[in-house]
Amino acid sequence: MPREYISLRAVTRIYQRAHSQLAALRDVSLSIGEGEFVGVTGHSGAGKSTLLNLIGGLDRPSGGSVVVGGTDLGALDEDALAVYRRQTVGFVFQNASLVPALTVLENVMLPLVPLPDAEADKLRRVEDALAEANIEHRASHLPGELSGGEQQRAAVARAMVNDPRLILADEPTGELDAENAGRILALLERLNRQGRTVIIASHDRRTIAGTRRVLHLREGTLVGDGGRTAEPRPEHGDTGGTQR
């Protein structure tokens, strides 16, 4: 059993609406070891993205605690959370979400821009990440000139350029064909083999097929945690949060 890296204790996330509340996560407790390759599955609205946002420090729980690498994220202010994201987390989103006005190289450089490091050092790290994602030949192109698969590879390069210990991928293959999806998953697997903790959230079981542990969410509740064989049988009503 690897050393515990991520710990969620009784985490709840409730979104306030005008006349109601939406529970995106309810009383979720789990532990993820360092270097694990974890899949999070569940239907749309099950709370997958919310879980990743909480672990990634983009959101704060309404209740409970999220501890990553020994740091209680609830104790961090906004600036400290930004530093945590910059130093610890690499995000990959469903669409590549590259800045259209910047080249691939500049997009991959983005996480490094606020850092005080030498520019040459930053450039070397960007080139390494581009090479790792096999997209260095497109470095000077604008995102609009790239295919969907190339854009997503650039996004993975951006996620790894800071050498984060944790990679969070939210539906990373959602807009890709099978061939490109395979490339992205292989890339994420390689990052995991390098020792990084990788968590992939997807409603598509093929996407998480390569992970070694699967968390299953339904209506904001963790209903399964284990290997794929332990995955619970899908049930009806697994389509959204609970209206209170």
Place this chain on the structure above:
Amino acid sequence: MGMLFRYAWKSFWRRRTRSTMVVAGVTLSVALLVAVLTVTQSVENAIASALDAAGADIVVQKRVDACPFRLVKLPKDLATIDMAVVERLEQHEGVAQASGVLELWAFHFADTGGGGGLDLPFTGDKRSDAADDAAESGPMAGGQGVPMVMGEGGEMKSLQPTVVAGIDPSRRTIGPVRLARREGGADGPEKCCAVTEGRYLSADDDYHALITVQYAQARGIEVGDLLPLGPHHEFEVVGLVDISGTARIAGAEAFIPLASAQEMFGEGEVVDTIFVSLTSRRASAAVEQYIRELIGEGASITTETNVEAGTAALAAVTRNTLLAVSAFVLLFAMLALARNAIDGVAQRVNEVGVMKAIGWSNSEVGRLFAAEAACAALIGGLLGSVLGGVVGWTWGRFADLELPASLNYFPPCSTTEAPLGLPLSTTPSPTVFILGVAAALVIGTVAGLAAARRAARLAPTEALRRI
């Protein structure tokens, strides 16, 4: 920080359509401001130069109804002021110098042949012009115009006017053709900036005259010639002075010692124009009040401010209106820029979300948007300043601006024209240029801060939800 600004620049530069619109708005508003400032400043400088040319801050005259015609008379409606007034004024607190000038119209008989065989250009329509002017000056015996008078033998004689200013030769830093600069600048007394040939008047001179280059050329006069002024006097021309290039208050065609002018005029120790320089501009109001007490009814006080207001081409009200319009346009540009920057944040909300997700702090995201707005403002400010400068320069090239004629009456039949033209500086002012860019940067900063605030307040999860 440098890299952040580079990214801001790239982001600005590669969004050509949006950036062009923003820059165009800033450019036009700044251009309007700079053009107005350039024009008003050039007018103010030109007006100030007219007073500076005389080394004075205040010009004092007294106006009455037009006096009757005489062969040596005061111009138009000017009245005499006793020399004692000049002396008392000079003793007053806040007054650095006061110098009296007696400006006269001196008529001599054109067909007498006096003045060393002068060629008197007094024919044709000029005759009727002179008659009109004489009629303005006052009726003559028989109600006839002045230019023609009947000689003893019954023949008609024509009259030639010369605008004469009696000046104090010892006052070299103040007066219509002062010799030296007030603050002892580069031009010392020995390096007169105006005398082109011969010499300036000295304290020993009596029937000696300094005449303008333009008058000398028109009349064919050279240094050493005798110049008839009035019916009974001739003056030796000792020097030529160039008074072109700027408007002159109480400018004349011939400058003679004040005592000689007073003798010609025959009303004792009087002047009709007093040039006053102040120790400090702050003393202006008090000195003006004192002058009104001294002169009494009819006092006419000219300062930079009221000359400007009286200059028809750009009255103060016009200037203030233009400046108000410029300020309004600039404010509108700022609001439009702010709105555009905020819209930019709304359209790039996913970009903001990604930036925050990859570790940019709220302030860093805010700075990026602020820097982008600053890029637009800086470029717009530079372009607007150049455009406004060109507009102002073009206006200056074609504007025809003159001092009010009351500050320098020349008879219509005079040999030369009154030096009333105000030469406008066509050189763009660096100060105005910098002001234009600064104004653009201010509105850009405000707009950028509005966008930065909006971007900083955007929750990353809210932004990412829209991806």
